[in-house]
Amino acid sequence: MAKASRERPAPRAMAGTGQEPASITVRRARPSDLSHVVRLRLALLHEHGEHPVYSRLRKDAEKRAHEMFASQLVSPGEVIFLAERDGEVVGILRCVESLASPLLEPPRYGYVSSVYVTPEARRHGVLRALVASAEAWCRDRGLTEIRLHSVVGDPVSGTAWDRTGFDPVEVVRLKRLT
DSSP states (O other), rough: OOOOOOOOOOOOOOTTTOOOEEEEEEEEGGGGHHHHHHHHHHHHHHHHTTTTTTTOOOOTHHHHHHHHHHHHHHHOOEEEEEEETTTTEEEEEEEEEEEEOTTTTEEEEEEEEEEEOOOTTTTHHHHHHHHHHHHHHHHTOOOOOOOOOOOTTHHHHHHHHTTTTTOOOOOOOOOOOO
């Protein structure tokens, strides 16, 4: 088993509540976790219901999601991590080993996508724990860089990605053809 698939506790206190820190563990998702994967990844799309791309969910999206995510769960070139807080699945992150342009260095990199933390679990270290697992998985594969796309104009996710060490380097643009 690769180091990245080991559970990693990351306790964090709930700011200003005086409560004990919630226990966060991150583990590699298994085929038996498909319902959690579908639920969280569709929640991510629903959260961005005004987005010009993500708002166009197909009517059969849930059925397609089961088929697509089931194959991702067993793919050797990618991993889906689930974060649990006090035994409840509250976050997800997918990381894929990707080939870069043959003209650029590095030749391969980790590509992070489909990251979602449930609203009630945000600001408690869940994203940091997920990113740490993705970083370890990438290092285990000899990768030296991680890239991701994030929603433009979303100050919450922008700040979260800034705090986890990701720098903005390009913008994806969309033009609809009539």
